Amino acid sequence: MRSIGDDAVEIQETLREASSRCNLVIVTGGLGPTDDDRTARAAASAFGLPMVLHGPSLERIRERFKRLGFEMTPNNERQAYVPEGADVISNSLGTAPGFALDVSECLLVFVPGVPRELERMLDESVLPLAHDRFARGRVVRSRTLKVFGLTESKMDQMVQGALDGIPGVSLASLPRYPENRLRVTVREDSHEHASRALEEAEGRLRERIGTLVYGLDDQELESVVEDLLRAQGKTLAVAESCTGGLIAHRLTNVAGSSDVLDRGVVTYSLQAKTDILGVTAALLRGPGPVSAEVAEAMAMGVRKHAGTTLGLATTGVAGPSGGTEDIPVGTVFVGLADDTRSWSRLFRLRGGRANIKQLAATIALDWLRRYLLGEAPTAYPEPWK
């Protein structure tokens, strides 16, 4: 992959070089309306083609502006020009059309850089076109296992040799803080064979790693948690101090989360902990706001306040200031309460404020996942002391 600047000559050279080395080149970005959007013109120059107006695209851009009630500026019209001979790829989400250009042995595809436009156009047009042209009769598929609670080294060691003897399979270890991923790729001659090899590989990796695999591919931890809650007919309320709303934000990123999430509270001040959660002044004075007792009181309090099956809470010091010798930055207590009891555990996390928030939220969600799977929530596997 290459990223290059908005320099017409560099774009031209890169396109020429890439097209001489590869059979498929996908180019993203630089199709917008501004002066530094130079890709379409540079592509035309690179291969000695004139730019031509694509009437239907101009019409679509005009209609789009009219429909949205935006003012159309003259530079938006530029977006309807493409190199002569290009096949236009329509963009249902934005103004800039994409296009595909055949240059001797190479297919060059140009799409906008706006992520949602790019993703839609890749899925709907570019990948089918590429598969049709280059990969008929061949199947390459991959599956990603998402793992939380192991260092990359430890995970790597645990899966060493696990896929030996499965033909055409490869395994990549992908750290994606705060989790790690294992991506299995198979190359086969049919979908059936590819599926079988993926199943086999997934099974063997799960044998090694167990329930630390929380999900597959694009499954998010929060959606796995919500699916478990939904399947078990349980509801949740969240009380956050050090995670500051991040757990609620992640849970509500999932469509349909209102089925299982009743409410969240971000009790940043002591008064808020007392007002909403009924954490007593004695607890706040005695064990203190960052303590196992308060984490459990918050979890019980929010559960009771909301009338939900479960309550989940965090309290800690996200930093950079506010730490003491006894309770340094990175000290986080997670609390969980159901109708019979409550649990809490101390984690000592490292990193900046954003990392501590993110890791604490992930630990809390994963703790809940493991509780819902029937595991003892305090038996959390390290790497956090």
Next chain:
Amino acid sequence: MRSIGDDAVEIQETLREASSRCNLVIVTGGLGPTDDDRTARAAASAFGLPMVLHGPSLERIRERFKRLGFEMTPNNERQAYVPEGADVISNSLGTAPGFALDVSECLLVFVPGVPRELERMLDESVLPLAHDRFARGRVVRSRTLKVFGLTESKMDQMVQGALDGIPGVSLASLPRYPENRLRVTVREDSHEHASRALEEAEGRLRERIGTLVYGLDDQELESVVEDLLRAQGKTLAVAESCTGGLIAHRLTNVAGSSDVLDRGVVTYSLQAKTDILGVTAALLRGPGPVSAEVAEAMAMGVRKHAGTTLGLATTGVAGPSGGTEDIPVGTVFVGLADDTRSWSRLFRLRGGRANIKQLAATIALDWLRRYLLGEAPTAYPEPWK
């Protein structure tokens, strides 16, 4: 910039090619402990150098594992090997050291890909080294103006020609959904001249765009809002429905936010809106939960509940389901309350659930910013109808 796979031959070829074209090559990633971390060995092979053990690095890795109480696996030792002749760059945040290698006219610098390690090592070692070697006596500086509330085309049109006549200055327009940025870069012979040119450029751009510039460089909108609150001695409570905790999360990302943020509530269920915010059943039945009336009642309710100066609220339909003909997905009301009155406004947003949450949270925070600057909050500039 090039991104290449974990292929030793490709890494070698890329390093050789880059070192023959450039005077400085910065290589990130591939220094980890796993089998697919191949960069150090590939660098050695590319330039015909043996790998040698760097004793102090091995010692540091051992100490680090001991201190953290992690188990050290044999593959961690690999990280202490570097190509012969390399200058080791120490890594205070992780196990893998970096290194710098001089190959004829090129300085190649290798650092780990873990973002926080990479950032620290760039700031502390790599950039000073590069400046010392290549840029003595020359000053290149840039400043970024962050703009919210304009489409990129409109912004581009507004600043057309604004920097004419300032020598050595260039302007880039950088869309970063949901905001747009303007980056001014100056090339000068002294820090003084560079500062003067940047000041001049910033002033001229602000003349064109006014208070839609919410911040500079790495200033986040949420921190600008908190600085204004702090300067005015005001406090805030937030009630979120469709943004689901994202506003509280963003506000609490800023160190010291507990000075001004008392609490946030994520009132996902109707019951939560009544319990915590005192939104009446009549309002929820009449205008309905997604309405101007409820947005204002939420803002007033959370302000009263928390005893803060201000209350900020969102209610809407983030989708993908839950929309109706009258209240389609993307309908969002923002509400704001102070001690004298309350305001609300309807926004019709487009995009997926994540985009709608993000845009609604940004609008709410920016609305608060503009209120704190003394502007009428409902006079929000479009592009949202």
